[in-house]
Structures are given as structure tokens and as C-alpha cells.
Amino acid sequence: MKIRITGNQMQEEMLQERWQKLADWHEILLSEDTHHLGADYKGWVKLPEEMVEDLIIDLVETAREIQDKCTLFIVVGIGGSFLGTRAVIDALNGSREDCPEVVFAGFNMNGAYISKLKRRIANESVCMCVISKSGRTVEPLLSYAVLKDLMFAKYGYQEARRRIYVITDEKKGDLRPEAFENQFKAFTIPGNIGGRYSVLTAVGLLPIAVAGHDIRMLLDGAKDMQKADWSADGELLRYAAGRTLLQEQGKSLEIFEYFEGNLRYFGEWLKQLFGETEGKDGKGAYPACLFFSRDLHSIGQFLQQGRQIFYETMIRIEHPAEDMEIPWYAGYPYAGKTMEQINACAENGVLQAHQKAGIPIHEIHIEELNAFTMGQMIYFFEMSAALSAYVMGVNPFDQPGVEAYKKEMQALIAEL
Ligand code: PA5
Numbered sequence: 573m574k575i576r577i578t579g580n581q582m583q584e585e586m587l588q589e590r591w592q593k594l595a596d597w598h599e600i601l602l603s604e605d606t607h608h609l610g611a612d613y614k615g616w617v618k619l620p621e622e623m624v625e626d627l628i629i630d631l632v633e634t635a636r637e638i639q640d641k642c643t644l645f646i647v648v649g650i651g652g653s654f655l656g657t658r659a660v661i662d663a664l665n666g667s668r669e670d671c672p673e674v675v676f677a678g679f680n681m682n683g684a685y686i687s688k689l690k691r692r693i694a695n696e697s698v699c700m701c702v703i704s705k706s707g708r709t710v711e712p713l714l715s716y717a718v719l720k721d722l723m724f725a726k727y728g729y730q731e732a733r734r735r736i737y738v739i740t741d742e743k744k745g746d747l748r749p750e751a752f753e754n755q756f757k758a759f760t761i762p763g764n765i766g767g768r769y770s771v772l773t774a775v776g777l778l779p780i781a782v783a784g785h786d787i788r789m790l791l792d793g794a795k796d797m798q799k800a801d802w803s804a805d806g807e808l809l810r811y812a813a814g815r816t817l818l819q820e821q822g823k824s825l826e827i828f829e830y831f832e833g834n835l836r837y838f839g840e841w842l843k844q845l846f847g848e849t850e851g852k853d854g855k856g857a858y859p860a861c862l863f864f865s866r867d868l869h870s871i872g873q874f875l876q877q878g879r880q881i882f883y884e885t886m887i888r889i890e891h892p893a894e895d896m897e898i899p900w901y902a903g904y905p906y907a908g909k910t911m912e913q914i915n916a917c918a919e920n921g922v923l924q925a926h927q928k929a930g931i932p933i934h935e936i937h938i939e940e941l942n943a944f945t946m947g948q949m950i951y952f953f954e955m956s957a958a959l960s961a962y963v964m965g966v967n968p969f970d971q972p973g974v975e976a977y978k979k980e981m982q983a984l985i986a987e988l
Pocket of ligand 1: 650651652653703704705712767769848971974
């Protein structure tokens, strides 16, 4: 994976000073030091390398068992127990043809949405997995309660038991006793890995394997990035250095952009990763994501000439999965070229136009979209987010602000 920054007119000396601080934090994160901010939550840092082989085998075998039992796999979860998983499955173009379709629930409390799933449960062969680290989050637990009832009604207790899976904390929360009492197969989310850093645990790995994708490749990609050169003169810190500097210079929005539709949920995962990692103590850039060409014809106007409160992070796929030739018809100037050739011109055109407007842009170059590069990207952005937060002086691994709405909601529920 190559990363280069263009167009932001940042002086190398300013970046240089930043690099050293980031490299120092990188070393601390990798160390056994348990006294720094967020030290209880750095289990993800060495996870790719330390992943236990027996667990991978168990996940792959369980996925096979699920593939044999159903055509529809419902994954119930929210935030870190949902977004990364969907991001990877979507990026890899959904489930393989011979594997169950993976659909998601628990990220809303919308009766109509659950009713649609109810109809699918009635008509298809289904397995389901509920994922919640805390085992206490209202949204997924509500969906789980309804869907579990439907599963019991359709399959009867003994068979439903074999079709329901749980991924949760080892001890805490309500799902662990639930799994135990019903003898549901359960996997553990390690206590030292927070939700938004958990996609490479069973949280993401089980559903991704059910969708037919190679979780070893995913982990290998992450391991490759874990082992890459994160030193002060290495390229990788350029992004974290640039973005923290831009935020200090007053840019309050980071816009993630991609021309690949399959990355839309990766954008959602990035929103959570950066929003919850940095957005505290009045700090952080608001993370937004745009899908081009679609959004060039809506928000593109604002980017080019609107208020310059943002910087851009463009994720570029160098070799798209498929291409096709554009046919001829009278007077049509694009005939004989391919879709991706024209798409690349749009990509470079946007870059040039935005550079001319003085917009700071980081380009993240990915050779192609596959399990390995997804693993690389996941680890790259996790590390960049965590290091940026440390340099800003905030704890990357908590999200105290999320509690505020929960408190209000619980008070209102109590009045029902
Ligand atoms: O990053 C986090 O920790 C959060 O966004 C959680 O993932 C989210 O709130 C869901 O929590 P849980 O898995 O406990 O249901």
C-alpha cells in the first residue's frame, strides 16, 4: 500500500516534528507499558500477529457449519459490532455465490425493518448471530429478542439453539448468561479490545467467513501493516501527521472519498473510528464520506467553491476488479475506451481541480480491493486514528459522549 500526500502545502519541518511524536506513541502502544492513557484497550495492536490458530480453525469450522445450515445469516449488532463487518463484506462484493447472504439488524429500532426480516425468516433457511461486547446495548438486544422469538417459533427450541450464535464479552453483560443457559455457541470479544477496534476479532471474522471470504488473508494483510515501518522517517505516519496538523490549522472536517461503491460501508466504519476515537474535549475533525461520481453532482459544488473548512482523504483503487469497453454510437466521443479509463480521468480530474482550489488532500493508494488489502487498510486506519488521538491529547479508546443519549432514552423509556 502506498501513501502519499499532495496539495496541502504543508512544510516538511512541521510534519517532521509531528512524525517524531507519533512514532513515540507508536512505540508506547507496542510496549508493555500499562500506565498510559487507554492502556487497557490496546489488545488490537498486536492482534494480527498474536491471533491464536485454534480460534481461527474454530471460526472457519463454525462458518462452514453455518454455510451448510442456511441461506440467510442475520448478524445483529451496532457500532463496532456491525460496521467493520459490513464494511469488509461489502468491499469484497457481498457473499460468495455459494454462501449464505449476510444481512444486518440491531442498528435501528425500526419496526418495518424487522418486519421485513420476519418475512424472510418465514421463507428462508436462517441462522443468526447476536454481537454486543457490553451485552447491554438496547438496539441490538431489542432486535435479538424479536428475532430469537421468531427463530424459536419456526424451528422449535432444540433446532433454534443450533442456529443461534453469540459474540460477547467473556464475563460482562446479559448475553453471556443467555448463551450459557441456551447452550448457544459463543465466541469472546477480548476485554482489552474496544468495539471500533474489534473487526479482526470473532466480531468480524465469523460473519466474514460465513460470507465465504478468506479471513486468514484478512489477518495477513493486517499483520503486514502491523509489521510495516511505522518509524518517524517511514511513509505511514505521513497521513496521521498531516491530518493532525491540518486540524490544528483550523480544518474541522475530514472528508473520505472513493470512486468505488463497494467502499461505502468502509466509509461508515471510518466515520465511527475517527468520530469516536477523536471527537472529545472539543477536539477532532468531523468525519464525512462521499462516493464519487455520485456526490460530485451534489456536494461537489461545495467542495470546489464553498467554505474551506475541510481536508480530503481520497482512497484510490489502482486496479479495479472488472472493466468494460464503451460501445460506439454516432458522435459518441468515449467509444473504444473503457469505463475504468474514464473513471480514472474523473479521479485525476477531481484531484487536480481540488488541488487548484487549494484543498489539502491525502491520497491513499490501494493496489486492488481484496481480503489482504482490506486487512491492511483496517490496521492502517486504526493505527492512524489512535496515534492522532494521542497526539491531540485524548484517550482514543473511550466514548463517554455516547452515554448521554442513552441516559435520556432510558429515562423516557421508564416513563412509557
Ligand atoms: O466503539 C465502541 O465501543 C462502540 O461504538 C460500540 O461498538 C457500540 O456502542 C456497540 O456496543 P456493544 O458491542 O457493546 O453493543
